[in-house]
Amino acid sequence: MTHALHYGTGVFEGIRGNWNEEQGVVNIFRLREHYERLLRGARLLMLNIPYSAEELCDITVELVERNEHSQDIYIRPLVYKSAEMVANLKLQDLESDFTLITVPFGNYLGSDLLRCCTSSWRRVDDPMIPARLKICGIYVNSILAKTEATLAGFDEAIILNHDGHVCEGSGENLFVVSDGRLITPSLEDNVLPGITRDTVIQLAQSELGLDVLERSIDRSELYLADEVFLTGTAAHLTPVVELDHRPIGDGNAGPVSSKLQKMYFDIVVGRTEKYRHWCTPASPR
Ligand code: PMP
Helix, strand or coil, rough: EEHHHHHEHHHHHHEEEECCCCCCCCEECHHHHHHHHHHHHHCCCCCCCCCCCCHHHHHHHHHHHHCCCCCCCCEEEEEEEECCCCCCCCHHCCCEEEEEEEEEEECCCCCEEEEEEEEECCCCCCCCCCCCEEEEHHHHHHHHHHHHHHCCCCCCEEEECCCCCCEEEECEEEEEEECCCEEEECHHHCCCHHHHHHHHHHHHHHHCCEEEEEEECCCHHHHCCCCCEEEECCCCEEEEEEECCCEEEECCCCCHHHHHHHHCCCCHCCCCHHHHHHHECCCCC
């Protein structure tokens, strides 16, 4: 009877912990930002969660430590309408609960160089269900797109907005490299405000000195781009080398994608002193 199972009334997060052999710790990447996003979603769905972002971070570190992980892990918090009540669509009537799991996790996309298709499914628009939050039910949209793409033999779907502009992958934000500039759909384009997206924007600007534009992207710009890549907690930073059977650039990982990818990997495992503040260490007991 759990409400969230019937109606998708929950919000969740996807967080990665990266095992660092030398340090003997799992480094959890940008933990606090994930919980801030979770709490924003909880507010919209009237989910009562009796913990602050700070407390959620502490609970998470404790769970990772108690589970004694010494490998890469995925961390999945879920706040959901737990009321055992059907035929009630009033959020204000329904009590909430919270669960947290940590599981070993490796490569998500199954390929280092992605072959993608443009999905026939369109992204939900903000006045339908706000895509800026990780709402459980909204993932049916992503799942339809991902299923269609993979059954057709592609690695991932590129989803367009209701107006035909480029939105994102099923679980990743999208970037285009064109004429030495980095372009990504703006937050008003129904994208999830990705934490990896934010990380890559900061690195591109401050480490590579690139101009980063957040603006609507036409579908045709993807076919003509020098490079395209996807970013996400699960997906890391992964180049798209083919879209709808057309090669992107020369059909290989491009130089900007490769540089950013290397920087990102070093940072998430806690090897880069300058960005160590983005990592929360958890030591297996
Ligand atoms: N878009 C969607 C639809 C997603 O599910 C995700 C994964 N959370 C992302 C983008 C990337 O977000 P993040 O970098 O915060 O994982």
